[in-house]
Amino acid sequence: MENKNQSTSVRKWVVRMLMASIPIIGYLMLVKWATNQENGYKKNWAIATLIFLHIWLFLFVILMFMSWPLISNFLG
Numbered sequence: 001m002e003n004k005n006q007s008t009s010v011r012k013w014v015v016r017m018l019m020a021s022i023p024i025i026g027y028l029m030l031v032k033w034a035t036n037q038e039n040g041y042k043k044n045w046a047i048a049t050l051i052f053l054h055i056w057l058f059l060f061v062i063l064m065f066m067s068w069p070l071i072s073n074f075l076g
Contacts, residue, residue: 020046
């Protein structure tokens with residue numbers, strides 16, 4: 001169990017970021033880390049990352065719906 005007052009090393013943050021960037025496994029790990037009660041730093045980072053992920057996903061879907069007529073006209 002990590003000490004709550006002790007900071008996390010850069011190597012651990014890089015590994016967590018790489019793990020979170022894997023498409024499906026990363027999302028599941030972020031959800032697991034967001035519900036973690038042990039490490040507050042990791043929990044807060046996972047929650048913030050999930051919020052940004054969902055914001056970008058929402059914006060991407062809106063952009064696709066807005067540009068779909070243009071794409072369909074271009075493809076024929």
